[in-house]
Every structure is written in structure tokens, then in C-alpha cells.
Amino acid sequence: MKPYAFGIDIGGTTVKCGFFKNDGTFVEKWEIPTRTENAGGMILPDIADAILGKLREHGVGLGDVEGVGIGVPGPVLDDGVVDGCVNLGWGVFNVAEKLSGLLDGVPVKAANDANVAALGEQWRGGGKGFKNVVMVTLGTGVGGGIIVGGKILGGGHGAAGEIGHMQMRKNETAVCGCGKKGCLEQYASATGIVRMSKLALANEKKETSLRRLTEITSKDIFDAAKTGDAVALNLVDTLGEMLGSALAHITAVVDPDVIVVGGGVSKAGQILLDAIEKYYRPAAFHACRDTDFKLAVLGNDAGMYGAVRLVLD
Amino acid sequence: MKPYAFGIDIGGTTVKCGFFKNDGTFVEKWEIPTRTENAGGMILPDIADAILGKLREHGVGLGDVEGVGIGVPGPVLDDGVVDGCVNLGWGVFNVAEKLSGLLDGVPVKAANDANVAALGEQWRGGGKGFKNVVMVTLGTGVGGGIIVGGKILGGGHGAAGEIGHMQMRKNETAVCGCGKKGCLEQYASATGIVRMSKLALANEKKETSLRRLTEITSKDIFDAAKTGDAVALNLVDTLGEMLGSALAHITAVVDPDVIVVGGGVSKAGQILLDAIEKYYRPAAFHACRDTDFKLAVLGNDAGMYGAVRLVLD
Numbered sequence: 001m002k003p004y005a006f007g008i009d010i011g012g013t014t015v016k017c018g019f020f021k022n023d024g025t026f027v028e029k030w031e032i033p034t035r036t037e038n039a040g041g042m043i044l045p046d047i048a049d050a051i052l053g054k055l056r057e058h059g060v061g062l063g064d065v066e067g068v069g070i071g072v073p074g075p076v077l078d079d080g081v082v083d084g085c086v087n088l089g090w091g092v093f094n095v096a097e098k099l100s101g102l103l104d105g106v107p108v109k110a111a112n113d114a115n116v117a118a119l120g121e122q123w124r125g126g127g128k129g130f131k132n133v134v135m136v137t138l139g140t141g142v143g144g145g146i147i148v149g150g151k152i153l154g155g156g157h158g159a160a161g162e163i164g165h166m167q168m169r170k171n172e173t174a175v176c177g178c179g180k181k182g183c184l185e186q187y188a189s190a191t192g193i194v195r196m197s198k199l200a201l202a203n204e205k206k207e208t209s210l211r212r213l214t215e216i217t218s219k220d221i222f223d224a225a226k227t228g229d230a231v232a233l234n235l236v237d238t239l240g241e242m243l244g245s246a247l248a249h250i251t252a253v254v255d256p257d258v259i260v261v262g263g264g265v266s267k268a269g270q271i272l273l274d275a276i277e278k279y280y281r282p283a284a285f286h287a288c289r290d291t292d293f294k295l296a297v298l299g300n301d302a303g304m305y306g307a308v309r310l311v312l313d
Numbered sequence: 314m315k316p317y318a319f320g321i322d323i324g325g326t327t328v329k330c331g332f333f334k335n336d337g338t339f340v341e342k343w344e345i346p347t348r349t350e351n352a353g354g355m356i357l358p359d360i361a362d363a364i365l366g367k368l369r370e371h372g373v374g375l376g377d378v379e380g381v382g383i384g385v386p387g388p389v390l391d392d393g394v395v396d397g398c399v400n401l402g403w404g405v406f407n408v409a410e411k412l413s414g415l416l417d418g419v420p421v422k423a424a425n426d427a428n429v430a431a432l433g434e435q436w437r438g439g440g441k442g443f444k445n446v447v448m449v450t451l452g453t454g455v456g457g458g459i460i461v462g463g464k465i466l467g468g469g470h471g472a473a474g475e476i477g478h479m480q481m482r483k484n485e486t487a488v489c490g491c492g493k494k495g496c497l498e499q500y501a502s503a504t505g506i507v508r509m510s511k512l513a514l515a516n517e518k519k520e521t522s523l524r525r526l527t528e529i530t531s532k533d534i535f536d537a538a539k540t541g542d543a544v545a546l547n548l549v550d551t552l553g554e555m556l557g558s559a560l561a562h563i564t565a566v567v568d569p570d571v572i573v574v575g576g577g578v579s580k581a582g583q584i585l586l587d588a589i590e591k592y593y594r595p596a597a598f599h600a601c602r603d604t605d606f607k608l609a610v611l612g613n614d615a616g617m618y619g620a621v622r623l624v625l626d
Contacts, residue, residue, distance in 0.1 A: 249562045
């Protein structure tokens with residue numbers, strides 16, 4: 001194996017770039033802006049320039065690079081074809097082939113960003129030591145990634161692990177961004193729990209410290225819950241109910257060794273896991289009832305780790 | 314590759330034995346009884362005898378056998394260890410290793426019976442031509458198998474695809490065989506729809522042809538539904554709602570190319586698929602909304618096909 005590799009995580013505003021040794025440790029990490037103008041046509045050339053510049057800086061030639069892995073915020077088929085990325089302005093094309101062409105044919109592999117984050121956590125993070133991992137990312141939305149035997153489960157349309165749109169409540173009246181009603185991310189994301197808090201404050205008379213805030217964040221809700229605030233505890237409980245029930249479905253399908261919970265909301269820590277497990281364990285298939293929950297540990301680096309793992313496997 | 318192989322499907326009352334050419338066509342198939350006495354200690358010796366006898370009959374030596382695949386009615390780990398089979402009286406042991414020992418070291422691979430049936434349908438049945446298949450088997454219970462990239466997804470505890478115990482109704486009062494309430498198989502199996510029919514006949518005043526039967530089967534219910542019987546149509550609709558909703562969850566997790574529906578209940582045909590799709594499509598994640606449904610075609614042979622595929626891959 002050649003001595004170096006890159007793990008690139010493309011986001012809607014910045015591209016996280018990781019220059020790695022082939023043992024999976026960082027040489028250096030940095031960010032460049034994601035230029036989405038002109039249908040995102042500059043994104044891959046910008047990445048290629050960044051990689052070539054970094055190599056020059058370190059006096060390393062392209063011939064010493066094992067490959068480049070990239071995580072993309074959209075569905076990616078197994079052959080590297082991106083099936084449209086709204087956030088980047090991208091249509092349908094082979095992102096791996098295109099970037100490889102800009103790098104003198106260095107091997108490039110691409111996968112969905114939530115899936116590479118899951119692979120990163122399985123390889124070097126909360127799921128380390130386990131081959132079969134379900135990762136849930138609780139951020140603005142709810143993302144997911146399924147790792148089976150140490151590999152990403154991509155799916156027939158690049159949509160495996162899209163658990164944020166599992167329909168958990170049929171009697172919901174609010175509409176999800178996807179057009180359906182009652183999706184998991186309407187309850188279990190940062191946005192979701194804040195949305196629920198507004199409804200609770202409007203409909204309930206109970207005193208709560210949340211009423212004193214002008215703008216409520218998911219962190220405020222978990223902080224209030226930790227002090228025993230009943231309204232906040234109830235919101236955390238609903239999040240736990242929705243996510244715990246969804247995870248019981250998910251483990252009945254893929255039966256992982258471990259479940260890793262990441263994303264901004266996961267900074268709440270044990271109180272979050274407790275709320276999820278309260279509903280997960282009684283609903284889970286008996287063989288999966290004792291499956292462990294772990295917090296993600298790599299934070300924003302998970303995508304770079306997972307991306308580089310695509311080419312260091 | 315050697316010219317012959319065996320695909321063995323162990324059931325609670327009979328063992329289905331398939332003697333195959335290495336192109337996956339049958340030389341012959343036959344059955345032997347499953348002797349569950351003495352903690353199932355005779356089952357593997359009986360299978361070894363059956364295989365050796367069949368080889369003698371055809372004048373073929375063990376040296377011409379590529380391998381033996383077996384499907385087992387219980388959880389099987391990737392290394393061939395069976396994690397207990399209540400129906401067979403088996404505890405925990407390596408079934409692949411044990412049978413191989415009885416056959417002079419011929420390679421043996423083992424997997425769960427629902428999973429090998431799914432593999433059979435993916436290889437030679439309703440899912441032929443697709444690499445990523447979700448199969449649901451609607452029989453006495455609801456079984457499932459997930460095929461990813463042409464391989465069985467076994468899971469960390471051999472429990473992947475155990476979709477019959479996804480909890481679909483939280484307000485159910487009837488208890489499932491597994492001890493939980495509201496499991497998919499309480500509605501979507503042959504037993505489940507008959508159970509629901511009894512409740513409907515007891516609680517509803519509506520006239521229905523089902524009232525004239527002394528013992529109702531799931532076939533009776535589908536036959537009545539096909540003639541327009543409102544009570545029967547309602548039962549089929551509930552089955553479709555439960556299974557369609559569950560499949561929307563399942564495809565959000567593994568995103569198959571195609572969904573194959575098999576088992577005795579699937580003989581109802583298009584009316585069953587229509588009932589499932591009515592609830593599946595609006596609940597599914599958009600990338601999976603148009604995923605095709607197919608009926609299984611191999612019937613009771615699916616397990617033998619899938620078992621032999623384990624060693625002919």
C-alpha cells in the first residue's frame with residue numbers, strides 16, 4: 001500500500017479535507033469553502049487543487065497516494081455515480097471518475113456523507129472493534145448509516161440508512177420537509193425537538209424554564225431536562241420514544257453489534273441514551289434487546305475518517 | 314469448481330434435500346424426516362447418510378462435491394455457529410463444522426432458513442437479476458431475509474431479517490408468541506389474519522360469507538375478499554397496512570432493488586400485493602417509493618436453492 005491517502009467530506013458550506021498516512025492517522029486537516037455557484041462545477045476542481053497543493057507543500061508526489069475517498073451530501077451508487085445533490089447544485093454524474101480524472105488517475109471512491117461518517121465511527125470511533133454498526137446522526141435532520149461486515153450498505157438507489165424519513169406517527173398534522181407527515185426527524189432531530197417545544201409552550205400551561213428563553217435550542221431543552229424541568233423532560237422522552245421505536249425496527253432488519261449515536265444532539269450524553277433505551281429495549285426483537293448503545297466520538301472528523309477508509313480498506 | 318453440490322433445508326418435520334449440478338440445476342430432490350428426539354442429535358448424521366447414499370446411488374464420489382449448504386430454523390452466526398434451534402432441540406454448536414466432519418471434510422456452509430430462502434429467490438426466483446433483495450415470507454409467522462450485493466445479511470446475532478417481530482401497533486392488547494404486543498406477524502401472517510377474522514366476526518354485525526365456515530383459513534379470507542366480501546376486504550386491508558408500513562421502514566434502512574413476497578399467504582397473488590402497495594408507497598422514503606414488488610416463484614424449493622448457493626457462489 002502506498003504511504004498516503006486523502007479523506008474528503010463535502011458539506012454544503014465547507015469541504016473538510018484530511019491528509020492521512022496509510023495507517024489512518026492524520027498528517028494534517030484543513031477546510032476549503034464549497035463553491036456551489038455554476039451548478040457546483042468548481043467543487044471538484046477546488047478539491048483537486050487543494051490535494052495537489054497539499055502534496056506540493058509536503059513534497060509528496062501523486063504516485064505516493066493510495067487513493068482519495070469522498071463523502072457526498074446525496075445518494076451515491078456503488079459505482080461512484082451521484083444521483084443528484086441538491087445542496088451542491090449537482091445533477092447525475094460519476095463523481096469518483098471525474099475527480100480521479102483531475103488527479104492523474106489516482107483511485108477515487110465516493111459514498112454518501114452519512115454513510116462515510118458511520119464508517120468512520122465504526123473504524124476509529126464509537127463503533128471501533130465492531131463489524132456491524134448502525135449509526136444515527138442527530139443534527140438538523142436525522143441521518144443514518146449502516147455498516148455490515150466493515151463495509152457501507154449503500155442500497156439499490158444509494159438510499160440505505162435514510163432513517164430520518166421513517167414514518168413514526170400516522171396521525172401527525174405537521175408536514176416534514178420531504179412532504180410526508182410523521183417522519184422520525186420531525187421529532188428526533190435538533191430542529192424536531194425545538195419544533196415540539198414550541199407546540200408544548202403554546203398548548204401547555206405548565207411552568208418551565210424554557211419560557212424565559214427568546215430562542216430555544218435543542219441544547220437548552222436538554223439542559224433544562226437535566227435540571228428536572230418537567231416540560232423539557234417530556235420533550236426528551238418523546239424524542240426517545242420516536243428514536244427508540246425506530247431503532248427497534250432498524251435492528252430487527254440489520255441486527256448490528258452496536259448502535260452509535262452522533263450529531264450535535266448527542267452532546268447531551270447519557271440522558272439522551274437513557275431516553276432512547278427506555279423505548280428501544282421493550283420494543284426490540286429479543287436477540288437485539290441487549291445491543292449496546294455508544295456515543296459517537298469523532299465529531300466533525302467522522303466523515304474524513306470514513307472517506308479515507310473507503311480507499312484504505 | 315467441482316461438478317456437484319447439495320442444498321439442504323432443515324425444517325421442523327422434514328429435511329428437504331437437493332442434489333445439484335454446479336450450474337444450479339437439480340439432479341434430484343427428496344425429503345427425509347427430521348428426527349428431533351435426543352436433542353436433535355440424529356439430524357446431522359441422518360443428513361450425512363442421505364447425502365452419502367445419494368452419491369452412491371449416482372456413482373459420484375465425495376471428491377466431486379463442491380460443498381453442502383444448509384438452512385437452519387434458528388439464528389446462525391457468520392462462522393456457522395447455531396445459536397440454539399428450539400424446534401430441533403439444538404443448543405449452541407458449529408453446525409457447519411459438525412456436518413463437514415461427518416462428510417470427510419467436504420466444505421459446509423450454514424445460514425438461517427428464512428435467509429437462505431431469500432437467497433434462493435434472489436438467485437433463481439422472484440428476485441432474479443437483482444443484487445439487493447428484501448424477501449418477506451408470509452406463512453404461519455412472518456419471516457424475512459435481506460440480500461445485499463447477492464449475499465445474505467446475517468447480522469451480529471444471526472437475527473437480521475427477523476421482521477415478524479417489528480412492533481407495528483403499540484395499543485395492541487393481544488400478546489405475540491414472542492411476548493411483545495403488536496408484532497407484525499400478529500396481523501400479516503396466515504395465523505395473524507385468521508386471528509383478526511375471529512375478532513371481526515365476534516365484534517362486527519356485518520354479514521360475511523366467512524360466518525358460514527366452521528374453520529377459517531387465510532385462503533378463505535382472500536377468496537372471500539376476491540368476491541367483494543366487505544369484512545374479508547377489510548381484513549386484507551389491515552394486513553396490507555401493517556406489512557406496507559413495515560416495508561416502508563425496512564426499505565428506508567436497506568434500500569433494496571426489489572421486494573419479493575413469498576410463503577403460503579402469497580398464493581393470494583395480486584390482491585395481496587395491491588393491499589401492501591396501497592400503504593407502502595405513501596409511507597416510503599422517496600427514493601424507494603417506486604421499488605418493485607414481486608411474488609416469490611420457487612415455493613418450497615427456495616430454501617434448497619439458497620442453501621446450495623451458499624457453496625456455489
